[in-house]
Structures are given as structure tokens and as C-alpha cells.
Amino acid sequence: MxxxxxxxxxxxxxxxxxxxxxxxxxxxxxxxxxxxxxxxxxxxxxxxxxxxxxRARSPLETLARLQLHDAGVPFEDGVVIPHVGEVDLLVDGRLVVELDGYTYHEDDFQFAKDRTRDRELVRQGYRVARFTRKDVHLGKVGAEVRGLLAAHDDLLGRPSGDDAPMVVKIDDKRGGRRLQRV
Known part of the structure; x- marks a missing residue:
């Protein structure tokens, strides 16, 4: 089927x-x-x-992953980070993308738990970007994540976009290869 x-x-x-x-x-x-x-x-x-x-746990993750793929943004899905647990997407090894559907994130307990996780991620050197269901359905993830990565690279004086060198990265999950900017 x-x-x-x-x-x-x-x-x-x-x-x-x-x-x-x-x-x-x-x-x-x-x-x-x-x-x-x-x-x-x-x-x-x-x-x-x-x-x-x-590793995709929801339709939102599937859609966000496709948007990142289409935008040429390197990512891993379902990454386990010590003292945090599994995150939805890890972009370029440094930006955690979390996707917040309304059903799972509607109560105070989950809201507070997510903020605690965010602080632990920042403590470990990650940046965190949260997207709502509406953001994903409007197709905002790929372009916004590219912009976040470029802005951070500009702050650090790193080359980004077409100026960044390309390397081949082996994708362990699927056995394929993809180009990645370093």
C-alpha cells in the first residue's frame, strides 16, 4: 500500500x-x-x-524536514542530546529546531518542561528555534532556519551561504551522501 x-x-x-x-x-x-x-x-x-x-514522530516533523531539505539546509532528525533527550531536528550540528503542535504543548507542565530543555540546550552551547504548527504549514521553516544560520555566522565572522566551503558528509541513517557547508 x-x-x-x-x-x-x-x-x-x-x-x-x-x-x-x-x-x-x-x-x-x-x-x-x-x-x-x-x-x-x-x-x-x-x-x-x-x-x-x-525517526519522525509526527507529520509536523515530516513537513519541516522536507522544508529544510528543499532549502539545502543540513540536518539530522531525532537526535538524542545528553540531559535533554530527543530533539526534533538538529541543524548544522548547532541549532536545535523544535516543532510545537498545539495538542502536545497546550498545558503548563509541557510548556515549562520545554523551557527547561531549552535552557539546558543553551547551557550545552546549542541555539534553539521553536516553530508552531502554523509556521510549518505556512512553509516558513527552511527560509527562517537559513536566515538564523546566516545571521549567526555573520555575528561570528564566519563565511556563510555561497562563500562557505562544501564537504561531503555521509548520512549514517540512510547511507547516502550530501553536501554540507562547513
Missing amino acids: LARYLRCAPGREAPLMACDAALHQGHTDADVIAALLRGPGSRRALQRLSLASP
Whole structure:
């Protein structure tokens, strides 16, 4: 079913959300889905599948990850940071991106817990950017994160954007390679 959805759906977001959920819950793995992708539309479906992640815990994470990918921003998802726990996304090894859906973040307890986590991240040298569900649905994550990284680089006098050197980074989760600015 997922293979057909990846192959036939007009957009990539919904099939990727479904793949991410199935992978995260352990219902299948990417190799099983890939083995079913033969015939018309399979090349596009395999490209979509390469963007799936078993670490995504919500549709918001899937959408934000796609926005970062499209913006060419290097990231890891589902990273565990000592004394903090798992963060939604770690961008360029230095910016933690947290995605706050209304349902999970509506009570005082969770709100306070998130602020405690933010302070611990800052103590460890990370920067934190929180995005709401609305921010994600409006497609703001990629451009805003690029802007945050560039502003921080400017403050530190580091090259950013087209001036920063490129290196090849091995993506351990998916076995692929991607270019990353250093």
C-alpha cells in the first residue's frame, strides 16, 4: 500500500507522512517498501522514499524536514542530546529546531518542561528555534532556519551561504551522501 501511495500520489508530503509513521512504528522498513517499487512511477517513488525517516514522530516533523531539505539546509532528525533527550531536528550540528503542535504543548507542565530543555540546550552551547504548527504549514521553516544560520555566522565572522566551503558528509541513517557547508 505504501509503495503504491509513494508512486501514485500527486504530492510527496502525504505519502511521506504515511511512510514516516509506518517506519517509526516498526510496521515496515524502507528496504521492504523499495523492493515493491518496480514499473511506472517507481523512480519518483524511490526518490520520495529516500526522504522518509523512521525517526519522525509526527507529520509536523515530516513537513519541516522536507522544508529544510528543499532549502539545502543540513540536518539530522531525532537526535538524542545528553540531559535533554530527543530533539526534533538538529541543524548544522548547532541549532536545535523544535516543532510545537498545539495538542502536545497546550498545558503548563509541557510548556515549562520545554523551557527547561531549552535552557539546558543553551547551557550545552546549542541555539534553539521553536516553530508552531502554523509556521510549518505556512512553509516558513527552511527560509527562517537559513536566515538564523546566516545571521549567526555573520555575528561570528564566519563565511556563510555561497562563500562557505562544501564537504561531503555521509548520512549514517540512510547511507547516502550530501553536501554540507562547513
